[in-house]
Amino acid sequence: MAPSEFKTTGSLITALFERYKTNMQRVAHGILKNADEADDAVQDAMIKIIKNIHMVDDIDSRRCANFVYTIVKNTALDVFRKKQKEMGQMVTNDISDFVNIIGEEINFDVFEPDYGFSEGMQEYLSQLNEMDKDIICLRYGNDFSDEEIGRLLGMKPDAVRKRLSRARKHLAEIIEERGNANG
Amino acid sequence: MDNHEKATEDLLQLLGKELAKSRETAMAQEDQPEREFIPVVEPERKQKRRRHLRQICAIFLCGILLATGITTVSSDAVRAKLFGFFFEDKAGYTDLRQTEPVEAKILYPTYLPEGYEKISEEDIGVGTDISYRNEDGDVINLLQITDSDIEESFDTESTKRKSCIVGDCQGYYLDSGGTHVLIWEENGVYMKITSTLDEETMVRIGSGLK
Numbered sequence: 515m516a517p518s519e520f521k522t523t524g525s526l527i528t529a530l531f532e533r534y535k536t537n538m539q540r541v542a543h544g545i546l547k548n549a550d551e552a553d554d555a556v557q558d559a560m561i562k563i564i565k566n567i568h569m570v571d572d573i574d575s576r577r578c579a580n581f582v583y584t585i586v587k588n589t590a591l592d593v594f595r596k597k598q599k600e601m602g603q604m605v606t607n608d609i610s611d612f613v614n615i616i617g618e619e620i621n622f623d624v625f626e627p628d629y630g631f632s633e634g635m636q637e638y639l640s641q642l643n644e645m646d647k648d649i650i651c652l653r654y655g656n657d658f659s660d661e662e663i664g665r666l667l668g669m670k671p672d673a674v675r676k677r678l679s680r681a682r683k684h685l686a687e688i689i690e691e692r693g694n695a696n697g
Numbered sequence: 698m699d700n701h702e703k704a705t706e707d708l709l710q711l712l713g714k715e716l717a718k719s720r721e722t723a724m725a726q727e728d729q730p731e732r733e734f735i736p737v738v739e740p741e742r743k744q745k746r747r748r749h750l751r752q753i754c755a756i757f758l759c760g761i762l763l764a765t766g767i768t769t770v771s772s773d774a775v776r777a778k779l780f781g782f783f784f785e786d787k788a789g790y791t792d793l794r795q796t797e798p799v800e801a802k803i804l805y806p807t808y809l810p811e812g813y814e815k816i817s818e819e820d821i822g823v824g825t826d827i828s829y830r831n832e833d834g835d836v837i838n839l840l841q842i843t844d845s846d847i848e849e850s851f852d853t854e855s856t857k858r859k860s861c862i863v864g865d866c867q868g869y870y871l872d873s874g875g876t877h878v879l880i881w882e883e884n885g886v887y888m889k890i891t892s893t894l895d896e897e898t899m900v901r902i903g904s905g906l907k
Contacts, residue, residue: 537724579724580717599817616723620715629708639712647716654713668822686705 516572527564530573530582538586544616545590555593559586569662577656584648584666587615591644615644634692638685646681649674801843801886803827804906810898813837824887835893837902842887861896863888863903870896879903 520526538559542552562585570578620639626632639647648667652658653674660671660678667674803825812831819826824842857872861879868881868888879890879899888906890899 534724541723576717576721579721583720583724618716619719619722620712624711624715625708629704631708635708635712650709650713651716651720652713654710655715655717656713682705682709685708686701689701689704689708 515574523567526570526573527560527567530563530567530570530578531560533573534579534582538582541583541586541616542590545587545594551593552590555590556586558593559589562589566665569658569666577658580651580656581658581666584652588644588648588667618647631689631692634688638688641684642681646677649677650681653678801841801884803841804883804886804888806839806902806905807907808901808905809837810894837890837892837894839902839906840887840889840891842889843885859896861900863900864906868900868903870899872896 515529520529535556538556539552542555542559543549546552546555559582563582566581566585569581572578620635622632622636625635642650645667649663652663652666653660658666660674663669663674664671669677805827806829809829810831812833813829813835814831815827816830816836817826817828824840827839827841829837829839859870859872861868861870863879863881864883866881866883868879871878871880877892877894877896877899879896879902881888881903883906888903890903892899894902
C-alpha cells in the first residue's frame with residue numbers, strides 16, 4: 515500500500531509497524547539473543563523509521579522491506595557493540611562471528627552461468643563488512659540515492675560514495691586475481 | 698567503461714539484487730508465532746492493558762509527534778512520553794524550547810569525581826555523546842546536541858524536577874530514583890548529563906565544561 519492510501523502519517527506508521535513488527539523482533543533477537551533488548555532495539559528502530567518515513571514508497575515493496583531491515587539490523591548491532599564496550603570486551607568490526615544476522619542467505623549459483631564467479635562472490639562477500647553490504651544492497655538492489663543511504667546509515671553522501679568506490683575496487687581485484695589464477 | 702569495469706558493475710548489481718531479495722524474504726509476512734511486545738513498565742503499575750491497543754496507540758502517538766514536527770532525542774524519552782503520558786493519564790512532561798542549529802565546539806569536563814575515565818566519544822549525527830566510567834561501573838554520560846527542532850520529554854510523575862543554575866545557564870535537575878539527569882542549554886547547544894551522582898556534583902561537572 516502506498517503512503518497516499520493512508521489518511522494520516524500516523525496510520526501509515528501504524529500499518530508499517532503491524533506489517534513488520536514480528537520480523538523486526540526476529541532480526542533484533544537474532545543479534546541480541548535477549549527478548550527485552552530486542553524489543554528495545556525495535557522501539558529505537560521505529561523512532562528512526564518515523565524520522566525517515568518520507569522514504570517509504572509502498573509498505574509491501576522490497577524497497578520498504580529493505581529500508582526497515584537495514585534500520586532494525588543496525589540498531590540492534592549498535593546495542594550489541596555498546597554491550598561489548600560496557601563489558602570491556604574488544605569491539606570487533608567482524609561482527610558476524612558473534613551474532614546471527616538473518617537475511618543474508620544468498621544464492622551464489624546465480625553468479626555462475628554468465629560470470630563463473632560463484633566462489634569468487636562467496637570470497638568477496640565474506641570480506642565485506644556489514645556497512646558495505648548495506649550500501650551495495652541499498653544502492654544496487656533498491657535504488658536508494660547516496661543521500662538517502664547516508665541518512666539511513668548515519669554517514670555523509672561522500673562517505674557512501676567512497677565506500678562504494680572501495681568496494682568496487684576490491685571486487686575488481688578479486689576478479690583479476692581469479693582471472694589470473696584461471697590463466 | 699571497459700569489459701573489466703562492466704563485469705565489476707554487473708556483479709555488484711547482481712549482488713545488490715540478491716541481497717535485497719534475501720532481506721525481503723527475511724521480512725516477508727508469514728504466519729509466525731507472535732511474541733508479546735512488552736513495554737518497560739514499573740512493577741508498581743497494576744493497570745491491565747490490551748497488548749494490541751497499546752502497540753497501536755504507541756505508534757499512533759509517534760505519528761502525531763512526527764506530524765507536529767517534534768523529534769524526541771532518546772528512546773528513554775519516547776518511552777516516558779508514550780507510556781507515562783498516555784497510559785497513566787497523569788504524567789506531565791517538560792518541554793524545552795527549540796534551538797536553532799549551531800556549530801559549536803565539543804565541550805569536555807574540567808572536573809570529574811575521582812576514578813572516572815573516558816570510555817567513549819561518539820558523533821551521533823545530531824551531536825556528540827561522551828561517556829566516562831569508574832571502577833565500580835558507574836557511568837557519566839555527557840550529551841551535546843547541536844541539531845535543531847529538538848524536544849525532549851520527561852515523565853514528571855515518577856521524576857522529581859528542580860531548577861538550578863549550571864554555569865550561567867538555567868537548567869533542570871531530574872531525579873527518578875536511580876538515574877539523575879541534568880539538562881540545560883548553553884550557547885544554543887542542548888546539554889545533558891546522566892549519572893548516579895548527586896545534584897551538586899553534576900552541577901559542578903556541568904559548570905566546568907570547556
